[in-house]
Amino acid sequence: MSERSASRPLAILCGGGGFPLEVARAAQAGGRTPFLVGVVGSSDPAIEAFPHVWAHMGQIGKILAALKERAIADLAFVGAMTRPELADLRIDWGALKRAPELAQLFRGGDNRLLVGVAGIFEREGLRVVGAHEIAPQLLAPTGPIGARAASSGAEADARVGAALLAALSPFDAGQGAVVANGRVIAIEAAEGTDAMLARVAELRASQRLRLRGPTGVLVKAPKRDQDLRLDMPAVGPKTIEAARSAQLQGVALAAGRALIADRQALCRAADEAGLFVVGFAP
């Protein structure tokens, strides 16, 4: 990022979880005081530690006014959004005026919706930036991330999972899958990664899925051609906890195309649980 853009005022549209705050702190450490936009029903109230405004997701007019008032031109989308029902958006006049197509965006997957919403802000002259542009240190590197490396069997499972997610790309579904001994165990869609892993844990505990010992790999990768500024796959210490409960061997992340929240805690959790975490080249 150039010196010039590093000093531009920045807003972060905050999804759920602690990730928006981590990005905000990284931006602050880099000398930019971010302005946080809290989404009612999604964002952590802790965002109030920073300059902020709260809005419903459809109050685009309100959000734009707040950014304009502060001469903010850069906007990042960070963290998971609970996909709203159209009626819960509280669409304001500012949104309606700018995005008569908003309702149409709801027909389809999450990526389509996010790209559409980002487009609305871009048409207003805002620059949409990715979390990884603000804090590139959050990106998964290539190779082992924790202390352990993947076995060759686990690497083969990771390749199956990566190929599966690539094949699913056109359908704008999930960004995660679990593969064990070459067999696809679980595929993520609307439930999200943690719920998918809880399902694997339950299938194993109930013996409906019979696998011995630590087996299987969680694979996380973005959709092919996905706009990486929006909704990049992300993992954190909780993901490791869920992978441990599912008795997996480890986690494989698309290097440079997945984000790691709280990397230190994630590595500690993975090392303690005996799980590998690796970044694989595309």
Added chain:
Amino acid sequence: MSERSASRPLAILCGGGGFPLEVARAAQAGGRTPFLVGVVGSSDPAIEAFPHVWAHMGQIGKILAALKERAIADLAFVGAMTRPELADLRIDWGALKRAPELAQLFRGGDNRLLVGVAGIFEREGLRVVGAHEIAPQLLAPTGPIGARAASSGAEADARVGAALLAALSPFDAGQGAVVANGRVIAIEAAEGTDAMLARVAELRASQRLRLRGPTGVLVKAPKRDQDLRLDMPAVGPKTIEAARSAQLQGVALAAGRALIADRQALCRAADEAGLFVVGFAP
């Protein structure tokens, strides 16, 4: 089926659920008294109403001996098998002698495993037949199956689901998906259809998935190039119950490539719940 094959003695290797019994009764109605092979831990004890033998899945020697003794040359695989751990198979000498590659079959998906097991029986001179060859009346027809037809929106959802399942085919994963308003909500893998639908119901009840009213379609289709004699997708009245709990609009089945158990009860349940059930052409 020719007159000649219709009178040949027949064995049914029984997976779980009531489907093997339904096929057995259909065979009996057609004049063939089937011999049922109960799989310990999978089959319904009610199979004992027919001539039968119980065996562990790996006791292929025992199964072959029982069939040979009765001069049975046709074998059908019917119903869902709980995929066993290799060690639970109780592999006998007859299996080991014939299938030194058995362990290898466990690396991969269900279809690969079933095709491998069927191959073992075929090498012994048995003819593996599909449930639909014994009872073609169980196949999903094209068009409305219950009283309701699918809306054009639901038809579009069904097309998305069918394309998704086709794209997933090379990965030998699940045979089902849920699509709502063009968005992929759930993809089936090891958990099976009922658990996938229970997940959709739970996501909706907890508001993590926000959809209004009856929305979404369960799509069931076999993998492309799948051997339809083995593990054809199947639905029954319980599927309708699960789809109703998930507040779906209906169920779309690959016509001629999916089986319907207890069709009368299924239609009654669907009509009462206001769900459509349709067969779509490939």
